[in-house]
Amino acid sequence: MGAVSGRLTIGLDIGATKTLGVVLDDAGGIRASAREATEPGARGVVATAERVVADLRTATGDPLDGPLGVGIPGLVDPERGAVMHAVNLGVDGDWLPLGEHLAERLGVRVLVENDVNAAALGAATLDPLDPLASRVDDLAYLSIGTGLAAGLVLDGRLRRGEHGAAGEIGHVPVDPTGVACQCGQRGCLETVASGSALAAAWPVTEGPPAVALFDAAAAGDRRAIAVRDRFAAGVADAVRVLGLTVDPRTVVLGGGVAQLGEPLREAVADALRRQAKGSPFLASLDLAGRLRVVPSDYPVAAVGAAMVVR
Numbered sequence: 001m002g003a004v005s006g007r008l009t010i011g012l013d014i015g016a017t018k019t020l021g022v023v024l025d026d027a028g029g030i031r032a033s034a035r036e037a038t039e040p041g042a043r044g045v046v047a048t049a050e051r052v053v054a055d056l057r058t059a060t061g062d063p064l065d066g067p068l069g070v071g072i073p074g075l076v077d078p079e080r081g082a083v084m085h086a087v088n089l090g091v092d093g094d095w096l097p098l099g100e101h102l103a104e105r106l107g108v109r110v111l112v113e114n115d116v117n118a119a120a121l122g123a124a125t126l127d128p129l130d131p132l133a134s135r136v137d138d139l140a141y142l143s144i145g146t147g148l149a150a151g152l153v154l155d156g157r158l159r160r161g162e163h164g165a166a167g168e169i170g171h172v173p174v175d176p177t178g179v180a181c182q183c184g185q186r187g188c189l190e191t192v193a194s195g196s197a198l199a200a201a202w203p204v205t206e207g208p209p210a211v212a213l214f215d216a217a218a219a220g221d222r223r224a225i226a227v228r229d230r231f232a233a234g235v236a237d238a239v240r241v242l243g244l245t246v247d248p249r250t251v252v253l254g255g256g257v258a259q260l261g262e263p264l265r266e267a268v269a270d271a272l273r274r275q276a277k278g279s280p281f282l283a284s285l286d287l288a289g290r291l292r293v294v295p296s297d298y299p300v301a302a303v304g305a306a307m308v309v310r
């Protein structure tokens with residue numbers, strides 16, 4: 001087993017509630033996966049990551065001494081493997097040298113990347129509807145979770161931006177009369193097209209609000225249809241912003257809300273078609289036709305984190 005371990009790579013997706021790890025083989029196939037509830041705080045995050053790697057070593061029976069890629073929310077300095085402003089993980093204040101801590105404890109090389117950027121790299125390996133896989137990766141990954149943000153893989157390269165802010169389209173203001181956003185601006189895309197915006201518009205007592213909303217709309221509830229269509233139009237606005245700024249080959253919907261799968265893609269594609277009705281220019285771009293959704297339960301961010309070290 002040791003002879004093949006150099007070709008195995010580990011990816012960790014550290015989230016606010018859980019940390020998911022995968023082991024990828026040479027061909028990019030998932031050899032093993034493991035998950036643990038994330039302990040909050042700097043120490044907790046490091047300890048949880050250590051436990052997931054131990055789980056993966058047990059599951060594969062392999063020392064897994066190859067490099068480790070980590071995707072984590074917040075502001076990430078990939079050069080230093082450090083993270084800050086990961087507020088939902090209880091990691092705030094000074095830079096946390098996560099890569100250094102993990103490398104010390106696990107004895108492997110560690111690279112750290114922002115989770116949405118990692119997921120964009122993971123989405124690039126999916127190439128779901130594109131038979132011309134030999135073409136260079138070119139996509140925008142739109143993460144619809146608690147917030148709204150995009151990761152950009154353009155001409156085969158991850159675009160982080162000068163300040164790591166590339167793809168932060170959740171904070172593009174679109175409505176001067178809209179609600180206040182946590183970023184300090186007003187009427188940002190995130191206030192309309194995010195998991196928290198959807199939960200506020202369609203509050204439920206149990207289960208994911210997105211599922212409840214889409215189920216009610218599918219059953220013909222007129223108020224649900226209106227709320228769903230307004231949400232889908234907001235996501236479509238985000239897709240339009242991406243299409244008109246970087247014109248990627250595909251836009252891949254991911255994040256918690258994208259667990260809805262095809263019904264979400266269809267609702268957003270319908271909204272894009274409606275928006276393009278009065279504009280031959282927009283219609284000619286066929287943004288609806290370029291829309292994909294991450295298959296539900298595919299660990300796109302963990303896979304992408306493993307791709308970071310390749």
Ligand SMILES: [Zn+2]
Nearest residue numbers: 171181183188
């Ligand atoms: Zn904002």
